[in-house]
Amino acid sequence: MYFIVCYMINKYVFPVHSPYISTMERREVPRLMRYYTITIGKTMSSHNQFMRQLGGGFTEVLSPEQSDIIMAFCPIVSRAGTDIEVALQQIPEGKDVILVVLHHYFNPDCTVPDSSRLVTRSDVILTVDCLFHESKGGLLNCPRNKAAVGKIRNRLNMKPKVIDAIVDIPDHRNRPVCIFSF
Secondary structure, eight states, X not given: OOEEEEEEETTEEEETTOTTTEEEEEEEEEOOEEEEEEEOSOOTTHHHHHHHHHOSSEEEOSSGGGOSEEEEEEEESSOXXXXXXXXXXXXXXXXXXXXXXXXXXXXXXXXOOOGGGGOOOTTEEEEEEEEEEGGGTEXXXXXXXXXXXXXXXXXXXXXXXXXXXXXXXXXXXXXEEEEEEO
């Protein structure tokens, strides 16, 4: 017994394998950006919270060599300049780096200095400042942290990574109208 599934297009019936049903088009399909995480010091899992807030489009890898980007998290424990300098020495070179500077504050409305002025490495493509505190469960829920997430999303969208794929894109209006059996 054979079955033939047919589609109706503009009052004409075509079998599924017909060239009129579906066209193969070359499309660029975005792939997940691969990131490697480096934490310099105790972040109280703020780095995990931060990556969750960034949302989809990312996959963590086990080595910097496998990554597209390095996400470095640097909690400030003494002086910002000294802590950032030590952190930069621990971050491998050769990959783009996003440096997330974590300031230990209880108050979500406090003002912190812009840490990007302390970074001179050319492979650090973005530096953002965030607030965290252990009594608040890690990252604070504040405009500064939300802005940091937004800056990273915007920066990474400027450099989309794509792979070539051939995708079958059927006409969504075409529906099977009959099945013949014989």
